[in-house]
Each structure stands twice: as structure tokens, then as C-alpha cells.
Amino acid sequence: MASHRAHFRFSQRAARTTEQPIGYLMAAALEQPGLISLAAGLVDYPTLPSDEARALFDELLAPGPDAKAAMQYGTTEGFAALRHAILDHLAALDGLTPEQLNASADDLVITTGSQQLLCLLTDVLVDPGDIVITEWPSYFVYTGVLRTAGATVRCVDMDDQGMRPDDLERVLADIAHRGELTKVKIVYVCDYHQNPTGLTLSRERRPAILDIVRRYSAEHRILLIEDAAYRELTFAGPQLPSIRTFDTTNEYVALLQTFSKPFAPGLKTGYGLLPRDLVEPVALLKGNHDFGSANLSQHLLLRAMRQGIYQRHVRLLCGHYGTKAAAMTDALRDTLGDYHPGQTRWTMPAGGLYVWLTLPEGTDTGRSGALFSRAIAEGVLYVPGEYCYNADPTRRAPTNQMRLSFGTARLDEIREGIARLARAVKSF
């Protein structure tokens, strides 16, 4: 019976799980020395708080019970003291007390980055064929989760104020009209300095989006995932309240944040404040995944928060990324400001790591297009905009856009990278 040629027979989930196109981009960046990557969503190297972490580990791991506790297994839902500190922090970001936010530390789950929580929330709610609603465009790693889950994705237009409530209403009404409202499980919004566009949901739209989700939650509750990964990296404009603050009964919104962007990705620690009745299902599934994310990271982060080191670092980063963002948008103005005015435009982020560039209609920014190759030849890498659009059966993705990140590139690299990009663009 033996046959060394027999193949593994993969699950349906595995069959739906496809390569993230960004993987190719990262590999390309490593292969060509001198290439300036404006593609990677990594954070800035020089500002990574390694000195701070070193001092904190020195304290944490000094002989005593704390040291041993940090090296032992933690709990599935995460270190309780850190969850309390996070709760206070989240409430403070909204200018509230935890009581005013109607939240407790028991509503928080700590995960391996906020990505794991996106995955867990989707897995506990979405069966194949269920519908998830996202922005158009949206965060492409979540796109991978949705594909694996077998979700049908419907998308909602954005403008300079973020997701458009009128279009969300239109999409939901259309779904209801088709008799498929029972399939809608999640509305996903990256509402601060969105990945990939850098756009932020305006103050006025925050309760409006929630209100629509609530109104369409007749037969069952639709979860509104508020992905606030870039929230704390707000370097300009007002600090907007979370959508969660308007969900005063704590029923509809899962507010997801992370320590990766505002502190250090190497600790791989994210978290979410969840409607109470989602905590147990999420924790049970996480029990299967890993029964708890790295405990040592969590103990370190508690010290960083308690000593104000975390908060100080966030302030430093905001100044830093503000300068880098300005360098990028200034460079775009200087090099592409006169290129098909009105047809060439870019976002002016008030935070986060991204600028979204739109080129004249007919430009093909795709990986197999001439511009992408030309940009590589010039020595600059970007993320083709098409990767950021989910496969909505009712829509066709634009092909004339790109995501530019000022995360890792130095100031001089940002200027030089944009100059190279502009040369590539203008060569057509």
C-alpha cells in the first residue's frame, strides 16, 4: 500500500489560504541592495525603545518573585495587572474613567499582536459564506483572514473623512434587499490613520457608523471591529474619541489596539476591549491557539506603562513620525505637484505610517505593470494599491494607486525614495 508519492490532502480552510502578496515585496526589498522600501509597514528603527527595554528587564528580572512569574506561563486572556493598566489607559485616551467607558479588565483580552485578535474574532463569528463589510480600500492582512474564513466581503466607500455612512447604509440595505442580512457578521473599520490610506474617520461619523450597525442588528448583533492600531500615533489634529465611547452599553464594538506601533513590534502584544459576551468565546478559541501570548512581554509592558516610559515614548514617536510624514508629503509636492494636477493626489495623514497616492486614471501601479518594474529599477519599492482592495463581487478595484510608508525609511531616504518614484512615474 505504501506510496511515497502520496500528497497531503489539505483542509478547505488551507485551500482558501493564499499567499500575502506583501511577502513578495519584502523579499524583493532584501534582494536588491540600495533599494529604498516605502512598502514595509515596519516601524522606525532608531526610535525603537531598546534602551528602555534593557533597563526594564534589568529591574523585572532582578532576583525575586516578579522575575519568576514573568518567566512562567501566563493566562489565556493575558496578565491581569496589565489588563487593568490597559483599561485605565484606554479610558484616559477617551478622557473617561473605566466606569464611564462601561468597561472592566475582564472585557480585555491580550493577544499576539492585534492581528491575532482580528483572526480570533473572525473565527468565532464567521462561517463560510457569511458577510463581512470593510472599507474600500482596507488592511490587506485582514483580507487574508477573511479569505481563509470563506467570508464574502462587501466594501464601503471612503472619502477624506473615512468610511461613508451613506454608503454603509446603502450596502446594508442592498444586502437586506437580497435577503442576506442574517449573513452579516462584522463591520470592520480602521478608523485612525487607516492602513492603507492614512485617513481618519471624522468625529461626526463615529456615532453615525455605530448607529447604522445597531439598526441593522435586528435578527442578531453585528460586531463593529474598531481597529485603532494607529490611534496613539496621532501627530496632528485633534484626539478623536473611539467609536467604542458611543457604544455605552458595551454591546457592538470591539476596540483593538496594540503595543507594536506605539512601542515595539518585537514584543508582539496587542489587545482588545470586547463586548462582554464575546470574551469567553474568544478566550476559549485562544486556548486552542496558544493558551496565552508571551507572558514575559506582558510583564515588561506593565512596567513600561506604570513608570510612564510607554507614554513618554509615544510622545517621542508622534513628533518623529510627524516630521517623517511631512518629509514625504513635501517631497511629493516638490516632485509630483505639477504632474497632472487634479488627477494626481495624495492624502495628508494626521498620524500613522502611510500616505496614499492616486495617479492619473489609466496608470497601472500593479506588480506586473510597467511602473512597478520601473520603480524597482529606479530603486524604490511601494505597495500596489490593488492589494488593498478586497474582492467585493459588486466592485472593481482601481489600479492607479499605491501605499507609501514613512515607517522605516530615514528622512533622507524618504526624500530620495519619492524622487526616484517621481522619476519612474514621469517616465510614462
Next chain:
Amino acid sequence: MASHRAHFRFSQRAARTTEQPIGYLMAAALEQPGLISLAAGLVDYPTLPSDEARALFDELLAPGPDAKAAMQYGTTEGFAALRHAILDHLAALDGLTPEQLNASADDLVITTGSQQLLCLLTDVLVDPGDIVITEWPSYFVYTGVLRTAGATVRCVDMDDQGMRPDDLERVLADIAHRGELTKVKIVYVCDYHQNPTGLTLSRERRPAILDIVRRYSAEHRILLIEDAAYRELTFAGPQLPSIRTFDTTNEYVALLQTFSKPFAPGLKTGYGLLPRDLVEPVALLKGNHDFGSANLSQHLLLRAMRQGIYQRHVRLLCGHYGTKAAAMTDALRDTLGDYHPGQTRWTMPAGGLYVWLTLPEGTDTGRSGALFSRAIAEGVLYVPGEYCYNADPTRRAPTNQMRLSFGTARLDEIREGIARLARAVKSF
């Protein structure tokens, strides 16, 4: 349309995901001061290498590029330098070179503990209704993964030499006879100092088990998961070769190990050496989960391995756990040696953290039974054996067994805990 009473509608996976009974036990342990827990699978506190980690972090995070790299995002499959070090380590454990093992660093994936890899491997292979074969009894956290995946579980008898090849053959022949061989995706074996029994698969049976899996892999390949989490904690007897060494073409065996048991659970880092054609599907799914486990932990572990600190620590642990295991089996002999001889027996582990105690037929060790309550009243906690049996539709789980761990309890607590347990047992 609004209704604040609407519930979330959970996925089928969530509906299959149930509470781990061990959660209750852990909570019970915390609630009763003075309770000696022989239930927890945690590792020994005093030996946790916090001093070593402190010194290593001091080096790693000293100003320089290594510090920044460790604080940045890593890669989905894990830090390449650590994968190379692990490869050398795995080969050395089998007394081979990586070439002799027919393995490369590209065949290794680093995960959030080996638990995450159990979850990923199951998810890429198992659809609801597919069959997974485990030992009888087996590791109960993996049971949770199998329930969520919707797997049908068939179990194979063990004896003092571990999983019985003749029973594996019988089970597979029975499945084939029913025409269900196409559903068999995984054979799961915890082959060193098994959780929960402490039993080890004998030298002779290692190639025999693999041979059976190979012979039944006619229509598609069956994956043999070799869970070697406790392998390095071998404190007595010979170092047995991995089953993987007999899979010379690297096609059938996924060899899973971890840094949690032999070094520190707080780093939450495990890994697996996989058949080449499983690496990509696993990495793609892990891309959805978290696109990489905590990078800082991985950088620390590389230094611990390169400087021999890891290896030295493993030797220290082996001596330590050997002493604790002897304390437990000695205490069992002293307190239960005369209790229904022949009907009361326990395993004599050569490694790991567990002793498996069998009491006379008719004893009920279950959580709702009188013995469990009596043991709690005496001040000792154990894991009821019934939790360690998968729901095999063709079998009925024994109710007269328990798992005893010498992981966290001190020597005096082990002796006192067993004395309390013996009093509870003898009170009936």
C-alpha cells in the same frame, strides 16, 4: 429595527469550542490557600532562568543593530538564525548532522509555543468529519483543538512502551474496513514522557509506528505529529531517537518541540520540523494568525543557545526533575504501596513532569466524584484522568485514574501532597 437584546450568532467552529476543564482546576487552586496543586502542568519556579535571561537581555539590548532588530517585527516563519541553531540542536539530539537528518532550516517554523503549531497543523489538514488518531489517553489541550476542528477521534491503546503498534494497525484496518481511510489526516503521538502518563514510546516501536502510518498513506499522506515537548527533560534511561530520524525522506513526520518546558514558558516559543510541503501552508495560515511570534523572545533564545546557557539549563533541570519525580514515586510507594496491591499502580517516568496513577476499578476520580472533593478537603488537587481521554465513539474512558504533576510543587509539597492524596484515597 434596533434591538439591544439581539445576540451574536457564533460560527460553527465557535459552537464546537468548549471550555477546557483544566481551567476550573486552576481557578480552584487559586481559591483555596494552602492547597497543594499536583494538577498544574506549570514548570518549577525556582529553576526558571531569570538571572540568565537578565544577563542575556543586557547584552542583546545594548546599543547596536541587534537591539533594534530584536525590537522590530520578525518574520512569519521565525528568526532565521534561531531556526539554524534549532536545526543543529535537533540533529545533535539525534546524534546526526542536519544533512543526515535530511533537514534544513527552511523546514522549521517557530510558533507561539508548540501548541500553536498543533493548532496550525490541524487546521491545514482537518475538515469537520475527518479522523485524527491519538493515544489513549492523550494531551487534553490538543483535545480542544480537535473538537474545534470538528475531527472524529479514534484512539490507540498504550502500554508501558507507549502507543501499541498492533492496536494502531487494528484501528486503521477498522477504519479502512469502514471505507473511511480517506478521512484519516493525522496520527498524534506524544512520544517522550507523555502528557498525561509519563510513558515513552520504546525504541523498537518508533520505526514500527512510522511504518504503519506510511503503509496506510496510500490515497493521501497521513501526517504523524511527533509531539516531543518533554523530550529534553529526560532524566533517566537512554536518549531515544526521534521518530523523525526514521522518516529519512522527510515526508511523514512533524517533529514538535518547545522552549517552554526545558527553558521558560514566559518566552512562549515552540517550533516544529515539518515535511517540506507542509511548511508553506502552515506559514500562510500563521500569516493570518499573527504574521510571526514574539521576535524578542527568539533573539534571546538564540543567544541562550549560542552561549551554551540553554544546554546547561536543560542539564540542571533534568537533575532537578529527576529528584522531584523520585520524591513523588517514593511517596506513592510509602503511602499507597500497600493499598490494594496489583490494582493500585503508577508509572515511573524517565522524564517530563507527570506520574499517572491508577486506582482500583470502581474508584471514581472524576470532578463530581467523592474522591475529588475529599482530596480538595485534604488540601491537594489532581487532574481527573477522564479529562485525558478523547471522545472515541468506540471506547469508554476509565474513571479510576489521575494525572499527578511534580512540575511546580516543591519537594516537601510533593511529599505532603501525596500523603494528603493517600489519606483521601484510603478514606473510602
